[in-house]
Amino acid sequence: MQNAEPIEPKAFLPRAERYWYVLATSEELKEKAPLARRLFGTPLVVFRGEDGKPGTLLDRCPHRNVPLSLGRTVEGKVECAYHGWRFDTGGACRFIPSLVGEPEGKGRRAPSYATREQDGFIWVYGAPDVTPTSEPHRFQYLGAPGYTTVTRKVTANGTLYSTVENALDVPHTAFLHKGLFRSDSRGITIEARVTRTADRVQAEYVGEPRPPGVVARILSPSGGVVTHFDRFILPSIAQVEYRIGDENHILVDSVMTPVDDFVTDIHAVVSYKMRIPGWIVKPILEPLALRVFAQDAVMLATQTETVKRFGGEQFVSTEIDVLGKHIKRLLRSAERGEPSSDEESSVQLVV
């Protein structure tokens, strides 16, 4: 009997390659141990070069297809575990044991990916052997006076698109995260003003009262005006910004890495300035944030399972699925390397 081929579910899996993605934290990348990573399912090896600066190569030895990440880093070169060929961060073969002649040669090169170390992360450009035309995302309030910044990594079993949409989706918060973040609808109509430009889409929520959940009550006991922005920034950043009253400001950058079609890593960088000191806020907010994420993670994983079981996705949306279609549009344009057109719209929703 023949083995049946696994059915690849039809899903929205855009590949915006000419953009920067986080592959690891600076801390994870030690001097002597290369790291095995994946981006869009492609195996990559990350290691520190002679100057300590990181480099990324395709994780396949040009000699006999062994993953370079199985080896070690020797004098700033990654050394293959099979015959000991050594490659520098540019992908050139610099040493072949027992070979009398030159180690270098065009066919002996490993494709290399532009890499940067910035703000405690190792960023990689998604296309090999090209010079990037942009620089990685900056975290606006990292190190800003009065701000505390916390970073966490979590993994979601969802496509990049579904994971980004989940992070920016307002209607599920009152339902799935009932009591934690938002409570039951209070029948207040608010407006979402949506602005899409070449590399991002933003929703500004106008008229939002302070949410009644635990989190908001800690932040602003007296109520106060809420300013709330949700943004998607190409290729994979979900940004949520809240100002509650005059004294509280929080900006969450969820930087996503499409590891595989249905696995997305999320590095959350949370910067905040609060009415109460950061050291009090942190132990209260952190477990709550992790609970919120755990609820989202269950939904994303079951969503993925269902898509696989049915062999494909089905999306039906209403206008309160505010950002989904814009995120799709931006990702599609980014994949083709074309800028998306600008658009402005406004949606009403009841919270």
Ligand code: FES
């Ligand atoms: S397979 Fe890498 S050196 Fe031979």
Ligand SMILES: [Fe+2]
């Ligand atoms: Fe959520």
